[in-house]
């Protein structure tokens with residue numbers, strides 16, 4: 001009986017140590033230090049926009065879609081947080097349905113970035 005208990009305990013311990021923290025607590029999301037430019041791509045607004053928006057919102061867009069290509073362009077948009085939080089079925093939702101969507105973390109980071117005053121460059125802190 002003792003052996004069985006030890007065996008079961010070992011399996012339990014192994015199955016725990018075999019997982020990393022993220023499986024238990026969800027992917028870590030740093031919403032405190034979000035910058036437009038930072039060497040840490042996991043909290044860079046430029047990175048999010050480049051990955052999820054710039055395909056349609058580039059500069060010199062012949063389709064006449066608003067540019068989000070520069071810092072100035074991005075902070076000039078006054079409804080950024082509105083459109084990224086719309087229901088996917090809303091025609092104004094960004095990114096539009098069918099396109100790669102923002103993760104919950106990316107939404108939180110954009111929200112915190114706007115609310116913290118559009119911090120530009122971490123290196124210039």
Ligand code: HEC
Nearest residue numbers: 052053055056064065066077079080083094095096099102
């Ligand atoms: C598949 C193309 C596409 C993608 C990807 C896309 N958008 Fe758009 N977006 C549009 C179109 C089309 C419009 C409507 C035309 C306009 O208002 O400029 C629009 C409108 C907007 C507007 C409203 C502009 C205004 O003047 O009211 C904002 C803000 C916006 N998008 C932000 C984003 C953000 C942020 C992302 C990435 C997270 C994104 N979009 C991804 C195509 C796209």
